[in-house]
Amino acid sequence: MKKLTLILTAAFFALFMVGCGGGNSPKSIEKKIAAELQKGNYEQALTVMFENLDTDNKQMSEITPEQMKEFAKKMEESNTAKGGIKSVEVLSETIAEDGKTATVESKTTYGDGTEDTQTTNYVKKEDGTWKMSIKK
Numbered sequence: 350m351k352k353l354t355l356i357l358t359a360a361f362f363a364l365f366m367v368g369c370g371g372g373n374s375p376k377s378i379e380k381k382i383a384a385e386l387q388k389g390n391y392e393q394a395l396t397v398m399f400e401n402l403d404t405d406n407k408q409m410s411e412i413t414p415e416q417m418k419e420f421a422k423k424m425e426e427s428n429t430a431k432g433g434i435k436s437v438e439v440l441s442e443t444i445a446e447d448g449k450t451a452t453v454e455s456k457t458t459y460g461d462g463t464e465d466t467q468t469t470n471y472v473k474k475e476d477g478t479w480k481m482s483i484k485k
Contacts, residue, residue: 375451375471375479376442383437383457386428391421403472403480432460440466449473450482 378401385394395417428434435458444451451471458464470482 373478374442375444375453375469375481376439378471378479378481379439379453379455379469380437383434383455387434387437389425389433391425392418395421398481401479401481403474403482428459431463434458435460451479 378397382394382397385391385397399412399417437458438456440454440456442451442453449472451473453469453471454466455469456464456466471479472482473479
């Protein structure tokens, strides 16, 4: 369970550290999640995250709705303790030369002035959609 919590925490932080955009680019996926987090919609943010996870990750597919709700509650408590999310900025989106993988680096600023930076990995699926890739 600890390993699962660590993976979820990494995934969640990775996805709420973002800015704005459209379509199914790595950058746009993160921006959708960040928008929900900034509104305080933690469960919706997790829903968007799970919709955009690489389904090849068996560990992530075994998460129950109850675990998702508990995780959303913990993230909300953590962010509230930091004064909420003040802003989210995408620092870079780098797509590999072969077009099959990408990384997004972003920064979240909290109400208390603290900041977190995160790098999120993505993989492009055969159907052309980008999915978040959680590495163990």
